[in-house]
Amino acid sequence: MRFIIEHLSKRFEQKEVLKDIDFTFQEGKIYGLLGRNGAGKTTLFNCLNRDIKADGGAFFLEENGVGREVAAEDIGYVLSTPTVPEFLTGREFLKFFLDINGSSIENPKSLDEYFDMMSIMPEDRDKLLKDYSHGMKNKMQMLINIIAQPKILLLDEPLTSLDVVVAEEMKQLLRSLKEGRITIFSTHIMDLALDLCDEIVLLSHGELEVVEKSNLDNQEFKEKIIAALKEETYA
Amino acid sequence: MLKTLRLSFSLKNTYRVNGILHSLKQIPLLGRLLPAALYQVRGLKIFANVLSILWEFVSIFLFKCIYFLTMVCGLGVLCRSAPSQLTFLHILLFLTLIGSYMNTSLFDPTRDKYYAMILMRMNARSYTLVNYGYALLKTVVGFLPFTILFGLDRGVPLWLCLMIPFCVAGAKLTVAAYSLRDYEKNGYVRNENKLQKFAWLLTGVLLALAYIPPAVGVVLPLEISAVLWLVWIPAGIVSLRRVVTFRYYREINQELLAQMFIQMDTVKKAAKTASEKAISADASITSRKKGFEYLNELFIKRHRKILWKSTTRIAGICAILSGGVLLLMLLSPGTKADINQMVMTWLPYFAFIMYMINRGTSFTQALFMNCDHSLLTYSFYKQPGFVLKLFQIRLREIMKINAVPALVIGVGLSLILYVSGGTDNPLNYVVLLVSVLAMSLFFSIHYLTVYFLLQPYTAGTEMKSGTYRIVMILTYAACYALMNLRLPILVFGAACIAFCVLYSIVACILVYKFAPKTFRLRT
Structure with missing residues (x-):
């Protein structure tokens, strides 16, 4: 499976944020999306998730050489600030999700197995989500986004505000999930990107480009990335 | 001294001017005509400056x-x-x-x-x-x-x-x-x-x-x-x-x-906690339903306080008021003729009353703040079939909520009409009851449709749609204007029923056609 973006463009009035995004993502890899503030990472995600309409271009999934439209359920989008329906308990939210998506989930597990998988403690499972801590809300959001096993998983700065233990759990989880899907992960933390991602992709001048690691060591690789990003003149 | 005065004035004026320009940009159509760099445009700046100085005088006098x-x-x-x-x-x-x-x-x-x-x-x-x-x-x-x-x-x-x-x-x-x-x-x-x-x-x-x-x-x-x-x-x-x-x-x-x-920092948080407070913490609330019905039932039950309590209270007040009028007529029969005349011609007035008592805005607001705000960030929730299913369920709920006081008002009015001397044409009773119900149906559909078609909020629960605001103001203005209309029951009632039914059909078609695309978070 490949995820192909062709000539995607988006402008806000005079400002051309996405100029000509032309890129092919491969199955089974985690892509680290780096870019300066204001480079358009969130805009790109919003376009892919169809929260905003792109001005031009197309994107589609290619399976066994056949291209097809990306449907809403193909994409999981994890936001940096976790949002969960406050009036439900964790268990109710999960049950609701499974109720309406049950048919499309391969070998579904029991609710408690899912909670165990995310290490959400038994005593928290029947609490209203409004009383969940930030980290737990984040786990809940991640859980809902991965149960349906979307083909594409978009993560916008997902680990930045988590404590070190939860962040480590999430990293492990993402690594274990990468088979069979495309994970695109935007972050400002270079070490995290280098640690977790298989490919580093830069969004600069409204275009996407891979930074080849070739035979550089980590330090040299970092310097190469920074040098590439510095060309961009965003503040 | 003078320098301080001048500086503080120009500071105040600068952000007032920018505030004016910012709100101009929010107006639909006009906002699109204005350039992104409008804060640089000299003419606009002068215009806003004039407004700002006018405001200073207004605030003095x-x-x-x-x-x-x-x-x-x-x-x-x-x-x-x-x-x-x-x-x-x-x-x-x-x-x-x-x-x-x-x-x-x-x-x-x-x-x-x-x-x-x-x-x-x-x-x-x-x-x-x-x-x-x-x-x-x-x-x-x-x-x-x-x-x-x-x-x-x-x-x-x-x-x-x-x-x-x-x-x-x-x-x-x-x-x-x-x-x-x-x-x-x-x-x-x-x-x-x-x-x-x-x-x-x-x-x-x-x-x-x-x-x-x-x-x-x-x-x-x-x-x-x-x-x-x-x-x-x-x-x-x-x-x-x-x-x-x-x-x-x-x-x-x-x-x-x-x-x-x-405070400035917590205004948003305060709005959030306020809406979260509306959620009942009663642990005994559960639901045996499945899927969207399950979601809906839990939502309605946990928001009973803001949805059903106020509507039953309003219904109660309407019942007491109708009872009061009935009692008045029994105690002093001289008022009957006047009241009969009023009921026969004041039906348009009730458009405004129905506007005032309908729970549409608080319903959609609670829906957004406590439910859609978060669920709309999940792509499964935005699948066209689900959006429409959700619309159906919610329309049913808001209709139920609004129908209670409408029923009380309709029955109350018919009773008042009967006691005050009745009417030659019994159809009046039917039209009275049905048109009040039709109005309540209209408001239910209206608010929900506008919400699904314009979804005005961003993920940060900020209202971002000028069109939405304008629609809300127009709704108010139209209902207010109807207050001054005096028409016989049959004429207004028939027109009102026809309008409400037609509107509902059009609204549903629009929702089915566009909501799967428009029911998103604003960015």
Whole structure:
């Protein structure tokens, strides 16, 4: 499976944020999306998730050489600030999700197995989500986004505000999930990107480009990335 | 001194101008015509500057005018038993006392002050004194025309009319000086927007003193009134010294504005907690349904407080009112003819009443804040089939909620019509009941449709759609305009039913066609 973006463009009035995004993502890899503030990472995600309409271009999934439209359920989008329906308990939210998506989930597990998988403690499972801590809300959001096993998983700065233990759990989880899907992960933390991602992709001048690691060591690789990003003149 | 005045003015003016330009940009169509770089455009800047200066004048005179027309003269009319000259002085005196601590300008944490003293680090003492001086000047200048106009009209001697604005300023100064002294002694910083219990109690007492004695014909005699007024002038002069020589303006403002900064930050949070508070914590609430029905049932049950409680309360009040009218007709049969006439022609009036009591806005708001705001970030929730399913379920719920008071009103009106002498055409009863129900149906569909088609909020729960605001205002205006319409039941009722049914059909078609695309978070 490949995820192909062709000539995607988006402008806000005079400002051309996405100029000509032309890129092919491969199955089974985690892509680290780096870019300066204001480079358009969130805009790109919003376009892919169809929260905003792109001005031009197309994107589609290619399976066994056949291209097809990306449907809403193909994409999981994890936001940096976790949002969960406050009036439900964790268990109710999960049950609701499974109720309406049950048919499309391969070998579904029991609710408690899912909670165990995310290490959400038994005593928290029947609490209203409004009383969940930030980290737990984040786990809940991640859980809902991965149960349906979307083909594409978009993560916008997902680990930045988590404590070190939860962040480590999430990293492990993402690594274990990468088979069979495309994970695109935007972050400002270079070490995290280098640690977790298989490919580093830069969004600069409204275009996407891979930074080849070739035979550089980590330090040299970092310097190469920074040098590439510095060309961009965003503040 | 002059430099500080000039600087603080230009600072205030700059953000006012930018505020005006920003709101211009929010207007649909017009906003699209304006360039992104509108903050650079000279012509627009000048236009906004003119508006900003106009606003400054309005704020000097208009509010004082309204104050005199309502609080002093308007309510003063109720006190006809006392001489109007003395009533005027009496009420104004007590209101001035309240204003002296409720409206100080010195202890009002405003954005201008925050920008100037905290962000720009202007000299706190000179900034405060210059602006305080300006505020007092505005008070005097703003009061003068109205004390003369309204005072002379009521026979207050001219010299007193001329003195009163200075007395008002003196009273403000005295309270300010006292509060500054309080800070020097006890370190307590007053915040006029956060009054203590004692101050509220005092306000209650002063308000009572302002209006109750004149209402029963007791007012302060002219001599005492004049003395109580004029005493503020020497008091003000003495206080002025303390205000000018006070040394801790930075400390005071830093504390005052620190609270304000926290407030600015927490406004959003406060809205969030407020909507979260509406969620019932009752652990016994569960549901046996599945899927979207499950979601809906839990939502309705956990939001019973804001959805069903108020609608049953409104229904109860409507029932009591209808009962009252029925009782009135039984007790004094002479009113029957008038009431019959009213019911037969006042149906358009009920469009506005139905507008006022419908729960559409609070329903959609709760839906967004506590449910869609988060669920719309998940792509499964946005699948076209699910959006429509959700619309159906929610339409059913809001119709149920709005139907209860509508049913009570419809039945009440029919009963009133019957008791007041009835009508030649029994169809009137049916039309009455059905048209009220149709109106409730209209409002249910209207709000939900607009919500699904325009979804005005962003992920940060910020309202971002000018179109949505305009639709809301138009809805209000249309209902308000209907109040002035007097039509026979059959004519208006039939038109109303036809309109509501037609609207509902069109609305549903629009939702089915567009909602899967429009029901998203704004970005």
